[in-house]
Amino acid sequence: MGMLNERTERVLYAVVQSYISTNEPVGSRFITKAYSFNLSPATIRNIMADLEESGFLLQPHTSAGRVPTDRGYRFYVDHMARQKEAEDRFLKSFILRLEATREDLDGLLEAAARTLSEHSRYLGLAAPMKSGKTTLNRIELFIYRGNYIAVMLLTDEGLIKHKLIRMGQELTPRTLRRISEYLNQEFSGYTIDEIRFKLIREMSREKALCDILISKAVQICREALSFPAGDIYISGFSDFIGLPDFSDRIREIAGAIEDKHFMLKLLEQVGSESEDVPSVVIGSENPVKEMRDLSMVVSAFKQGGKTAGTVGVIGPTRMDYTKAIVMVQTAARFITEALAR
Amino acid sequence: MGMLNERTERVLYAVVQSYISTNEPVGSRFITKAYSFNLSPATIRNIMADLEESGFLLQPHTSAGRVPTDRGYRFYVDHMARQKEAEDRFLKSFILRLEATREDLDGLLEAAARTLSEHSRYLGLAAPMKSGKTTLNRIELFIYRGNYIAVMLLTDEGLIKHKLIRMGQELTPRTLRRISEYLNQEFSGYTIDEIRFKLIREMSREKALCDILISKAVQICREALSFPAGDIYISGFSDFIGLPDFSDRIREIAGAIEDKHFMLKLLEQVGSESEDVPSVVIGSENPVKEMRDLSMVVSAFKQGGKTAGTVGVIGPTRMDYTKAIVMVQTAARFITEALAR
């Protein structure tokens, strides 16, 4: 599997790199020149034929150059050496950008997605952990315009949500305060999922108790927790869609990207396994079939030891993996660090 | 200007309608058949030649059918009769959809944009009034994780914003409450713009007073008001971009749409004049040059007599104006009504 002799490997690298930057099938002659092999085109052809046989390359048609297969990219990614200098240059502008936005998690993630996309020209992504896993720090309630209640949820992770709830009748400030105290006492420190669970139990008990106050509280909390899908920041749409790779299928891909729910699930599925180093999913490896000819580089960022969300990049299979990996990794690290402060 | 004889007008309508639905240049023969004129193609040709001379139609090339000019669309829009039945059908599903989301303004607008785009297959837009014009209902502060303050701003219009602010040192709950009281007393009932103005005055006075409390308060308020551009809900990206009209220029258009700041300014510029009936901007009439071959239908919705925001649709110049106008109008009315409750 990982067994290619030195020379063959070099040829594979050359093909991948060249194809990544030009998007043109690459021929034997070109390789000898551009990568200064001391070999004749014929020899390269033999090597390429071998590489094709073992599934790392393929020809779009008989008289064209070779193009990497997904497997070829995979080999490239798994064996390539890190480019240190790219990292440094990127790191600087990245930190510069993010440092400027000392906001809450949302602001940070939005900036991350944008920076990622601007530097890569691919699609930049950032999303906090599925909100169910976040733990509630506290919940605040106010009366608003008589018969509405404004709810503000704060989580330990810096995520903030608000919601307006319409009430049947008006509540006095005093009742509201009591409700608020009850909710905080009962639910602070639990994750949203746990709270949802507890709420269900509470609902049944509540009937028995017939305590109107608690009933109201539970009702408010239920409504407040009925979030829409969850946040995800996506940036770089236009550059991405302008890429020559998808001149057909634009519609389809645009549709997938616009569906935030879908993207979130995608991130979640791919990012789950990642540890310190970003995970790379190449074309056909993608579990989601709509994404079969796209690649993703995704990494998780943490807070207090726990995974707190994901950042990443989506691009064509011929994306610049070296750069993408470095960028995503830097981004994840930086966010982790920023959250730790 | 509005002087075309009955018959000529009918021909113009036929061309516009046909072109809107097929996106193909329309010929004389086709018109006679499809719209059952009791005239020969030759006659129609003469009429069309007249229409071309007066600038309502043009030929893409000599041997092709005619296509409406922007002026042609304009005439069509200004003179067309309302289609009552389309309205009713749309109204029902629209209300159904929006009724389900009894949320705050944000939720309402998002639903509106989506409904608009789904029913039109164009780009659906919805945005609240520029936040500077909204009036502050109240401001709430809490301590969060020691050295952060969570700020929640509520406006009279149902707009809610939150922000996390990092403080140099920790504040006691008591100080915070006093700050909060000060801010509410000082700023409630003013518009955000006014508050910004007052803040500047306060800043200078503050130096003289040397009151640390007020100083802190002002600082917090300043930070809290440093919003990003403002919200706008855009929906239907993928359908829109898949339209055959922009198969080239996709990149450019996608770029413009992605730039929310730009879109917001666009809406503001176009929507300002609209009263009860949506305003229609056709292609070259657009003040913004990037949008010169797109059309927009925009309407404002109100709250308490004042304009509270805008909804609209963007499509190709050959968009279905009848439908778009009815839809946008219904949407605006419905939102106005929903806000009144």
Place this chain on the structure above:
DNA sequence: TTTAGCACTCTCGCTGTTTGAGTGCTAAAG
């Protein structure tokens, strides 16, 4: 094992041709 040489294949761009839709004009008919 490498390489030169050669025949072969296939895309791409160019050219010319045909087809068909649609026009404008003219002259006859209403």
Place this chain on the structure above:
DNA sequence: CTTTAGCACTCAAACAGCGAGAGTGCTAAA
């Protein structure tokens, strides 16, 4: 004076044929 039939004309789009060029695989010599 208006409408219409007829006809010549124009042009885009579709198609076929062709040559050039890039790239290959194979064979035989170095």
